[in-house]
Amino acid sequence: MKAAFKRGTAVTLKDIPLRDLAPDEIRVKVQACGICGTDLHVNPTEGEQESPFGHEAAGVVMEKGCGVTCLEVGQPVVIESATPCGFCSYCKNTQQELCTDIKSFWYSGYFGLAEEMITPAITAIPCDDLPPHVACLSEPLGVAIDLVRLADIRPESNVLLLGPGPIGLMALSIVRRMGARRVFVSGHRVSTVRVALAERLGVDGFFDPDETPLAEVDFDCNIDRILVTAPPPTLADACEVACKGGIISFIGIGWGDAAFTRFDANAFHFKKLQLRASFASPALYTPLALQYLREGVVEGEALISHRFPLDRVAEAMDMARDSSRAVKVIVEP
Amino acid sequence: MKAAFKRGTAVTLKDIPLRDLAPDEIRVKVQACGICGTDLHVNPTEGEQESPFGHEAAGVVMEKGCGVTCLEVGQPVVIESATPCGFCSYCKNTQQELCTDIKSFWYSGYFGLAEEMITPAITAIPCDDLPPHVACLSEPLGVAIDLVRLADIRPESNVLLLGPGPIGLMALSIVRRMGARRVFVSGHRVSTVRVALAERLGVDGFFDPDETPLAEVDFDCNIDRILVTAPPPTLADACEVACKGGIISFIGIGWGDAAFTRFDANAFHFKKLQLRASFASPALYTPLALQYLREGVVEGEALISHRFPLDRVAEAMDMARDSSRAVKVIVEP
Amino acid sequence: MKAAFKRGTAVTLKDIPLRDLAPDEIRVKVQACGICGTDLHVNPTEGEQESPFGHEAAGVVMEKGCGVTCLEVGQPVVIESATPCGFCSYCKNTQQELCTDIKSFWYSGYFGLAEEMITPAITAIPCDDLPPHVACLSEPLGVAIDLVRLADIRPESNVLLLGPGPIGLMALSIVRRMGARRVFVSGHRVSTVRVALAERLGVDGFFDPDETPLAEVDFDCNIDRILVTAPPPTLADACEVACKGGIISFIGIGWGDAAFTRFDANAFHFKKLQLRASFASPALYTPLALQYLREGVVEGEALISHRFPLDRVAEAMDMARDSSRAVKVIVEP
């Protein structure tokens, strides 16, 4: 079957064989797979070995291992990119977020940008009432849900979102739904479709840090909640803008020097700030994410800017890289 | 293999066959099984069909279904009486306590007071560093942990425990470990071994409600946390004794009229009380319970008053019923 | 100056003298005072001494004691009916809700249904940007905020409100703002203006318990949050309707037998319910309540069905008693 592989910026389709299933695995025919920002960074240099990728998949169960009792062949499912094992000490102590034996297709070598994939049954969640290209958004939406939960949003919160990419826009939708008092967005104005979408979802102000340093913006209120989906160095800005008692939740990683953050710990101390890292691996809220998509809390169709068949996956990747035109790009094998 | 069955107060051993394992099941040789207060109420009337029972088991894995990858034959384990499935919407949304597809031997017909039992693999937790008669205490200890967690104990809390049975005494140990300021116990003085054990664990006062109504006791401090392991009608006492802002957590059920509680809602309102029900099904903290036993936070050996072989299970049940002499009674097949 | 007094159902205006201020007191010219359900129950029998009443007041500072530094003569204010002292051990330990030395006009003998009142300065909160008849709603709104906070509402919550009186309707507004998934209301259909207002605020279903017992209603979803502003006996219904893991927050008191609640503690236990009493004395969220009124989270004008001058206070009381016609009734001295 055909699967996408990446090395440097080159993306190619290769024919690869499928192996037999382990007792707890299933084989899934992929119907849709989203492209995530981290996909663009897989194997960044030419020198490395090429790898399969894609981790936001929805499809149909084609076959199951002998030990799988919770799923049927023919069932439409979404696939979590990482799932708590349910068995380790953390899972059994109600701390699945710290699971030490995460289950994922990641270790199987079969990823989502392919005709088929092999994955542990526990990573699959039945979903027969959303089209696959929308259902597969549950993966990044789970990330957004975790980011928002960490920030403890209330109706009186004045929220600033740094980074209106797909996950940021999903977080914006949720924060609006939760009745936050004000929601501001900081991003690059060149990303016109994202700016337009943010404005449609409802923002009280959009700021481009290239036009005005964030610390000089007059928000006309205290910013007490900040959601960061931008690279780590922006955390210094977040610390500067946050008011006393502020909470900053963040996702996202940086490469090289951008992996480090440096900020004024005195100000952090005197303002009683909190910095909380969100990392939604294992996935924690997939059924809730599906419910949000089903009920329009997050409008899946509105977030999808482009859809490509699998044989145009290279083109899909180029589009996903172009933040002036793309929001969410979906590949449909 | 031999298994205990109960009807009315009669307990007998019967030889029963073992069936084949489903893919996700294991067969366990039982080495120890505690007797719980609810066991005494199984099939209370003579007219009913006799039933197997016993749900606090530890033993060794003898055989496993084809889909079981997380356990090995020969491994010592404790068995949870109910385990979150890890797959339903509640489990996947981090609310396993509301699991809608609980896994348990309960549905297999093979219980813990027997030579062997069949149970879903996910209910078994490896434990090779505690003797089985101590390890099996993890089941009621998980109940005690949940009861205590709900009550939000702090170093400045003045705690009252209603019901110094095995679970109450475990809760007492934990509350002491958490540094609670005062811990009082209300129970029947006739339960001499339980009173003695409570005093050894450290109590600031022991009261017998048959000597002095709880509402007339002078605690010389505000009681702001109450743990109830006594029948529901005692909740009215708890509401009366609790100070403003108090939290009452409770477990336990009543039969007939004792299933109902009635209290002064005005007082409840003006005192801003909270009543929180603990029901540790599914089990949530088994690895933590094992850690508490291992490290002496709860002294397992001290709680065990009697140990019987399986063929004296009827005698064990009689002893468990005699709260003047017994604390925890263990059966060792 | 003129002040309203009540005995039985008789309400009269009397001329009473004002005394000198203590150092920490202020004298306030009352501009608006809401009528609360509890006002209708003041001195219910003819035999008692007549009393002044009214505790939802807004007005203007006329005079201040020598020790008052935080307010100026001429300043428009709202008056909290009870205020944490800021000095007792509870207040200084961040538990003002348990304040043991609450400050209030209640002890001064001068209440809100009067031309003027005397009250501790700490009970007054400056508010110059809302008309007094709206500003005085901050008192009951603080009650509604506390009720809602206790219930831990989330976007996925299915909420049931028992009792669409003024506080219930305020709670409904907040819960809608917080994005609750479903909100149902149980009340009497004869209260037509309240039903109409609830429907305007947005309800997913209105049920009259006189038509269909609550336990027989098909909500088509799990009710996991219940807000009760109805008399205590309705708590049994709430316990019956609540799904596993449900939280019931309640305010309100009953007279005579209606002070008691009785429910099935077994079901409460197996469903892991929580019952949490809200009693907003001392007041805790007055500035937030004013903000909600200012920004339309709660629409003050929409909740006010009638306004009367002080010399028609008896008529105002009769109207407030008629739940088929009145929502919130305001008296403007």
Added chain:
Amino acid sequence: MKAAFKRGTAVTLKDIPLRDLAPDEIRVKVQACGICGTDLHVNPTEGEQESPFGHEAAGVVMEKGCGVTCLEVGQPVVIESATPCGFCSYCKNTQQELCTDIKSFWYSGYFGLAEEMITPAITAIPCDDLPPHVACLSEPLGVAIDLVRLADIRPESNVLLLGPGPIGLMALSIVRRMGARRVFVSGHRVSTVRVALAERLGVDGFFDPDETPLAEVDFDCNIDRILVTAPPPTLADACEVACKGGIISFIGIGWGDAAFTRFDANAFHFKKLQLRASFASPALYTPLALQYLREGVVEGEALISHRFPLDRVAEAMDMARDSSRAVKVIVEP
């Protein structure tokens, strides 16, 4: 009256006049005042104007303003260094920790290292059952309580304390009381009295970062809670040592470059860490701190290494600077 003033490292006593009291103020005869680490940094350079200092005071009320009703002349009190006003929007919304109108002697110009001080009455807390030199420890102990609360310590927590100064040792006492599983301390071995005291309070390991970099220490368990009372640059170590899901709470400020912290945000992200700043201004737990001292949760006498009369305040300051010999130094005017 005599008061201590500081410029550079020079500390001198000067005779200064007392002014009249404002209506909400009291005059206190100081009986004991602790020296805090930040006192050593007041006016660090010779060029600045000399300033009064000392903010950990206990004494007796000598006189009160006309508006003071909550205190009597002759009453022994401790003085909070900063107190929530009880009147601003944050205070009235239950967020006193964000009070925007903090009350303190700080603005009066009269500090604790003096024969007398003038302070707002609301900053004084009656305390007649502890000797003044112990009672004045309530100020730093309130800091320690806030630091520990932020860290959410549980019986299963493995805690690392960075900085066994007086506040760190107080935190250690509390954490032990709360039953933490393991408590490790990182400090300088040259501070022999502090090391000895830490060991007496109970540590599972003491490490000197000058001997072994913290990141190379084998703790033989996951460090999931870190309390930092050391300068901000140590936060990078804390982030490196913390296990997945770890919480780092910190106090303390740095001068110059030491005000900045830089750490690997990728690791912070992947480990889902939380960094929470504690800054106990305003003071929040003074009555609880007094209770802890009264009941021996924190042993005040054991923490006090030296006591000096006021005319030897310069000597007291030198001693406080010598961490090899001093823990807490108290001056008794």
